Amino acid sequence: MEQTINIEQIFGILRKYHRLILSSTVVCTLLAVIVTFFLITPQYSASTELLVNRKQNTDVGAQLNQVQADVQMITTYKDLITKPVIMDTVAEKINKGNDEKINEGQIANMIDIANNQNSQVFSINVKADNAYTAADIANTTAQTFQKKAPKIMSGTDNVSIISQASPNLNPVSPKKNLYVLIGVVLGLLLGVGIAFLRELTDKTVKDEGFLTEELGLTSLGIVNNIAEKDLIKKAIMSVSTSRLSRRG
Structure with missing residues (x-):
């Protein structure tokens, strides 16, 4: 049997499960904050630029x-x-004088080389968990390459360093505000999803129309739900009435 939901019912479901949706949003947001601020190691970036330009011919x-x-x-x-x-x-x-050693493979993974099309300038970009380490690796790589390039390339001396890397103490990742926002959105969507899932899988009878129109049954009457406090009041009133009638 196909079940459809109109706009009014949608808002009714959201109101009915608003606590569930709010709790899901809060939990996911807190998890995003914990992961972003305490579990993910911040990454810092530094870059240096090199120019490839040999001595120009007069022609x-x-x-x-x-x-x-x-x-x-x-x-x-x-x-x-x-x-x-x-x-x-x-x-x-890089490892000279440092207790924590970094091998050449790890350093290579930190480096990204970029250049614009048809440009003689390219940059050495380094990401590391320490701003000063990132700058040190970028500068050391540029200086080492400038020194070794002529020997490797058979005397072609055309590399110049045009800018040095400096430590940038502002981390490039994680993007804290974005991660927290993602946590809020995911928590909200999760809560709404669970709310609709619970509502659609709820097989309890909610109104008389379902029995008469959908199932074709005959309604014999409606038994209203009476709150417990009302039952207690009625019981007390019944007892009091019974005592008064006896006295009379």
Whole structure:
């Protein structure tokens, strides 16, 4: 049997289960706050920029060719930076004097190389759980690559560092306000979903029309629900009336 719900019934269900919906929203919001503020480790970002630009030839055509060659070399440089030939040296410098060691694989996973199309500038972006570590890794990687690139690329010395990374004490993740908002929305949706599920699976008879119209039964009468306090009052009144009648 198909069951339909109109707008009035929807608002009625929401009013009926408003405590359930509110409780679900509060619980999910609290869980989001706990996870966001206490369980997720904040991540900090730092970046440094490098320019790929060799000494220009006086010939205009040769200059254009050199620029295009430099732009194309960035693709190779992006792959090369996170390879062990660079990361081994970076890890050695980063770990020097530190109790907590970071291996070259972990450092490589922290690094993201980005550049705009047809641009001779690319950036080394680093994410770490410490702002100073992120900046240190970014700068060390850039300096190491600038030093080793000419040897690896057979004397091609065309890499310059144009900006140094500095510690940014504002974490880039998690986005706390967004996570809490997601918790509120999920809690609200969960509460509404449970409310409608309970209502739709409730097989109790709610009105006389269901028996007569849906099931085709004959109504013999309605027994109203009497509150317990009303029953007590009626019992007391009945006893009092009985005593008065006896005295009379």
